[in-house]
Amino acid sequence: METVLGLSLTDTAVGWVLVEGREADGAILDHDQFEVTTGGGALAACTSEEVADAVLHARTAAAQLDQRLHLVGVTWSDAASAEAALLLESLTQRGLSNVVPIRSLDSAELLGRGIAPVVGYDRAAVCVLERDSATVVMVDDSDGDAQTAVKHLPGDADRLTQWLTTMFDRSAWKPDGVVVVADDGLDALSWQLEEALPVPVFTQNGVRLAMARGAALAAVHSTEFADAPMTERAGPTRARSGRSRSPSLAGAVGMLAAGAVTLVASVSLAVSPKMLPDKPAQPVHVHKPTPTPIAKAPAAPPAVKVETPPTPAAPEPEPEPVEEPTVAAAVEPQSGIAPEPPADLPEAEPPPPPPPAAPPPPEPNPHPLLTKILERLHGQPEDVPPDAPPPQGPPPNPAIP
Numbered sequence: 001m002e003t004v005l006g007l008s009l010t011d012t013a014v015g016w017v018l019v020e021g022r023e024a025d026g027a028i029l030d031h032d033q034f035e036v037t038t039g040g041g042a043l044a045a046c047t048s049e050e051v052a053d054a055v056l057h058a059r060t061a062a063a064q065l066d067q068r069l070h071l072v073g074v075t076w077s078d079a080a081s082a083e084a085a086l087l088l089e090s091l092t093q094r095g096l097s098n099v100v101p102i103r104s105l106d107s108a109e110l111l112g113r114g115i116a117p118v119v120g121y122d123r124a125a126v127c128v129l130e131r132d133s134a135t136v137v138m139v140d141d142s143d144g145d146a147q148t149a150v151k152h153l154p155g156d157a158d159r160l161t162q163w164l165t166t167m168f169d170r171s172a173w174k175p176d177g178v179v180v181v182a183d184d185g186l187d188a189l190s191w192q193l194e195e196a197l198p199v200p201v202f203t204q205n206g207v208r209l210a211m212a213r214g215a216a217l218a219a220v221h222s223t224e225f226a227d228a229p230m231t232e233r234a235g236p237t238r239a240r241s242g243r244s245r246s247p248s249l250a251g252a253v254g255m256l257a258a259g260a261v262t263l264v265a266s267v268s269l270a271v272s273p274k275m276l277p278d279k280p281a282q283p284v285h286v287h288k289p290t291p292t293p294i295a296k297a298p299a300a301p302p303a304v305k306v307e308t309p310p311t312p313a314a315p316e317p318e319p320e321p322v323e324e325p326t327v328a329a330a331v332e333p334q335s336g337i338a339p340e341p342p343a344d345l346p347e348a349e350p351p352p353p354p355p356p357a358a359p360p361p362p363e364p365n366p367h368p369l370l371t372k373i374l375e376r377l378h379g380q381p382e383d384v385p386p387d388a389p390p391p392q393g394p395p396p397n398p399a400i401p
Contacts, residue, residue, distance in 0.1 A: 001020065001021075001066065001067050001068070002021065002022040002067065002068045002069075002070040003018050003019060003020055003021070003029060003062045003065075003067040003068070003069055003070060004018075004019050004021070004022070004023075004024035004069075004070055004071045004072075004073065004216045004219060004220055005017070005018050005019075005055065005058050005059070005062075005069060005071070005072045005073070005216065006019065006024070006072075006073045006075075006212040006213055006214070006215035006216025006217070006219065007051070007054075007055065007072065007073065007074045007075070007212055007215060008075050008076070008107070008208050008209075008211035008212040008215060009036075009051060009074065009075070009076040009077070009080050009083060009084055009087065010076065010077040010079065010080050010130065010131070010208070011036075011038040011077060011079035011080045011083075012035060012036065012038075012131065013033060013034065013035050013036060013208050014033060014034055014035075014036050014051050014054065014208070015031070015032070015033035015206075015208025015209045015211070015212045016031065016032055016033070016054060016055070016058055016212050017030075017031040017209055017212045017213050017216060018030040018031065018058050018061065018062055018067075019213065019216045020067070022070050022220070023220050024071075024213075024216040024217050024219070024220045025217075028213075029061075029062070029065060029067065030058065030061050030062075031209055031212075032054065032058075033206075033208045033209060034054075036050065036051070036083075038079070038080055038082075038083050040082055044082045044083045044086055045086055047083045047086075048083050048084075048086035048087040048089075048090050049090060051083070051087050052087060052090040052091055052094060055072060055091060055096070056094065059096075069098070070098065071098050071099075071100055071216075071219045071220060071223060072091065072096060072098060072099045072100065072219070073100050073102050073107075073215035073216050073217075073218055073219025073220075074087065074088065074091075074099060074100070074101055074102065074215060075101075075102040075103065075104050075106075075107040075211060075212075075214070075215040075218070076104065077104055077130065077133075078104075079132075084101070088101060100218075100219040100222060100223055102214075102215045102218040102219055102222070104135070104211070105135060105150050105152060106214075106218050106222075107211050107214035107215045107218050108126075108128045108135040108137055108150065108211065108214060109137050109148055109150050109214075110214045110217045110218050110221075111126065111128065111137070111181070111210055111211065111213060111214035111217075112124075112126030112128075112137025112139055112148065112150075112179075113137070113139055113146060113148060114213075114214075114217065115179055115181075116137075116139035116141065116146075116179075117141070119177050119179060119202055120177075121175065121176035121177040122140070122141045122142040122176065123138075123139070123140050123141070123142060123173070123174070123175045123176050124138075124139050124175050124176060124177050124178070124179060125137070125138050125139075125164070125167075125175040125177075125178045125179070126139065126179045126181070127160060127164075127178065127179065127180045127181070128181050128182075128207060128210065128211065129157060129160060129180060129181065129182035129189070129207065130182075130207060131184075132154065132155070132156065133152065133153060133154050133155065134152075134153045134155065134157075134159065134160040135150065135151070135152050135153070136150070136151040136153065136160070136163070136164075137149075137150055138150075138151070138173070138175065140173070151163075157182075157185060157188075157189045157192070160180075161189075161192055161193060161196055164178065164193065164196070164197060165196045165197065168197060168198065168199075174199075175199060176199055177199050177200045177201070177202065178193060178197060178199060178200070178201045178202070179201075179202045179203075179204065180193065180201065180202070180203045180204070181203075181204045181205075181206070181207050181210045182203070182204075182205065182207055183205055183206070183207050183208070186203045186205055189203065190203045
């Protein structure tokens with residue numbers, strides 16, 4: 001089994017939690033919090049060494065439970081930035097190469113997303129109140145897709161109460177419940193908020209442990225999304241270089257930037273793992289429209305219509321062999337008359353019948369005359385073609401006798 005350690009550092013206190021599971025989604029196996037003194041210089045170095053010893057103690061506790069320490073997420077306040085930088089370097093020098101720095105706002109956001117579903121409201125405001133500042137995480141899950149907005153407020157509890165009251169008076173977005181995580185003066189703050197706000201107010205102590213839990217969740221998901229493209233591009237070689245990090249603070253800051261970019265997109269995985277199977281169902285619709293146009297493209301049958309034009313070309317050669325058997329010699333001199341058949345086009349026109357009737361008579365007239373002369377000279381009535389000219393035969397019959 002694997003565990004994740006989350007640690008929260010301020011200028012006055014330190015809190016850490018050891019969470020079961022590689023995704024930091026299990027039970028809290030161990031935790032601790034203690035006060036520290038900061039001030040820069042040698043004092044900051046002493047504080048960082050003290051906190052590093054606490055981390056090593058937590059790793060030993062995990063080993064006694066047959067748990068391997070997978071990641072260490074460290075978050076800090078602005079007042080403890082010097083101690084945090086020395087702590088990251090000290091942990092690396094002690095052989096912990098799996099330390100992930102987390103911004104305090106990111107840790108608070110993940111904490112708020114995890115607490116909001118517990119109170120049972122689709123819209124909730126989770127407030128993390130520290131000694132001289134407050135962070136408000138507004139969570140909206142009314143449409144099934146949790147969205148958050150983070151507001152950092154400098155000041156004490158009175159400043160937080162004033163801001164929440166103004167939000168209910170002027171803002172269009174209003175939460176259904178308010179959750180406050182703090183350490184000091186919870187009773188007075190709870191009564192003050194209940195009098196000022198028109199929604200239920202829930203309070204919880206242990207802000208340092210709560211922020212440490214948020215750091216553990218943020219460390220898991222920031223490394224998941226930051227390491228995925230590195231393995232795809234560079235393969236196993238790049239993965240090794242990612243593990244052997246230098247003890248410089250610049251490397252820690254680079255990891256912090258990568259985690260900050262991908263943290264918002266990964267929050268839904270930490271809060272509700274059931275949302276994972278819902279996302280892969282979307283690309284299925286993309287594949288459905290693609291085969292349909294491919295099937296329609298070959299279905300077009302333009303070639304069937306092309307077969308019709310060759311049919312009119314067949315009757316054109318048919319009249320040519322009909323003229324050849326009649327008189328072979330006569331066909332050659334009358335080749336000049338042959339191109340006149342385009343006059344058939346005016347014959348097809350019904351309005352002007354006289355003009356098209358003039359060109360066809362000369363063609364059939366010479367043929368019947370020749371046949372009549374041959375019949376008179378040789379007396380051979382064997383010619384069957386005269387069947388076509390009988391309508392023109394009657395006029396010459398009375399002229400012959």
